[in-house]
Amino acid sequence: MTILIDRDQVISSPALVPAGGGLAHGHAELTIGLINNMPDLALKATERQFMKLLQAAAGPRRIRFHCFSLPSVKRSPEARWHVESEYSELTELRHHKFDGLIVTGAEPVAPELDQEPYWRDLTELIDWAKVNTRSTIWSCLAAHAAVLHLDRIERRRLPAKCHGIFDCEAVTDDPLTRAAPAPLKVSHSRLNELAESDLAQAGYQVLTRSAKAGVDIFVRQYVSRFVFFQGHPEYDALSLQREYLRDIGRYLARERETYPHLPVSYFDAATEEKLNRFEKKAAHQRHPALTNELPALNLRADIAAGSAAAALFRNWLQYLGADARAPLLAR
Template identity: 85%
Template sequence: MTILIDSDQVIAGPALVPAAHDLAREAGTELTIGLVNNMPDAALKATERQFMKLLQAAAGARRIRFHCFSLPSVKRSPEARWHVESEYSDLSDLERGKFDGLIVTGAEPIAPELDQEPYWRDLTSLIDWAKTNTRSTIWSCLAAHAAVLHLDGIERRRLPAKCHGIFDCYVVMSDSLTHAAPAPLKVSHSRLNEIAESDLAEAGYQVLTRSAEAGVDVFVRQYASRFVFFQGHPEYDALSLQREYLRDIGRYLARERDNYPRLPVSYFDAATEEKLARFEKKATHERHPALTNELPGLSLRADIDAGNAAAVLFRNWLRYLGADADAAVAAR
């Protein structure tokens, strides 16, 4: 699947390319970007839309050829597998093509260790390929953890509790990626593990942003390609954390998980947090899937600024990807 994104194009779905659209590549104005979407089935389509909208908003006058892929070894339901097979490009097309940038998402963990995941071999092959075949690659959340494990043997560490919420992240090193970034950058994090900053520094990575509560946020390393790592999810929309939280409540009530999920940090307003605390007490005493029908109405805090951090990061990332093409055009 290839989508040609213009700044004024309305994105309705992953296969939106009018047949009559002029697909001719305009030197210096077009970038080719791939998304390797390994997110769980429930988030598969939402992740497509989030990244497409981000790239569209960040593109300015540029045109972007946007290709979707997924690792074939990621376990899928029949419906999600049909969507991937019918709407996504085959992963072999990635290695045959020429990509300016690549975005690789995490996946839902299945095995106790990353290198035991069924998709480990596919993912590490992709990491090795991206080092020399893209100008820059973004590795998101679990994909970031997998990449540093494969590249430098850096092990992620289990957190005592899930890092889940909106966190204030601050720029700690000047870099083109964080140019003109607001202080703080409010970024969604949703993970059970972390990479220690001391381990990254020892291996030669540069930390660009961090949070006092959530730890390392964005870090980078230069190969032939510039690798950018997100421990968080700047691409998340305003309701992404809510969907995850409600999913985890449903899993608790269905006895698919042992512990009741904690509230996302700095996310729901005070009145909603009070209602959810009362619901938690009832759920722990009357644990039954039918209780999901009694969940209260939810309201978010007014200051979460969903998407603002991503707007800055992705605009600067596209400028980095387009710098060589711009220089070539200027030299003519």
């Protein structure tokens, strides 16, 4: 799927939009690919989140936004139909010039990253992006996979899922975080983490970190500037709620053994109290039908959904739009 994005309209077509056709108001045009490997239930939501972010951040630029997915990611029949009918084939990636890529994570199905069925496809993509883009964003599990492939840095299992909205502080001056709110409130949802000491020893530069969630954004310069997100700045306000309710459903259906923890700094106090009561009830009446008794959910007023992403993606597009004759170094 290719979306032609500018400030005033979004035009969708099922195939790659051909080059040409003039530039919007004389401004530069950027070509960006989304490699969307998110789980089936989040597939379409992820498309919408990134399209919304890019449209808001684009300013006068026009963006050709192409959707792909790794063919080796396991899909339900419905999700596979959506990818096959609406996305471009991954082989097309090498036939077009891309200024930037965004590569999402995928739901793990193997005990180790390098045993995932999509590992070979993903590592080939990493090697290609190093020299064929101006910058690539690696999100969450994709970030973990990239540093494992590039530098054999192993992620570490957390004692409990890192799930919630965390205050992240800039630890170095960088164009990517220029004019970003302080602190950046960023959604994290992961079972593993990368140690800052391992990243620093391998030559990565940490840009933002959280006292509670650890490393947030880090970068590495190749021919392409690689940007790594341990979190999910693109998440909308309800993304963490959808994941939390999904995990409750899996617990009640006995698809997971433990009840999920409440997302950090996400629901308001009254909602947390109601959910704690529901958890106690679920422990004694563990049945899928109990989801019908979930209470109404209200979020905290200060989660600032999207504010961090707005600044990050505006700065990223500015970097991509810089004069192509300039060195591919952070400005």
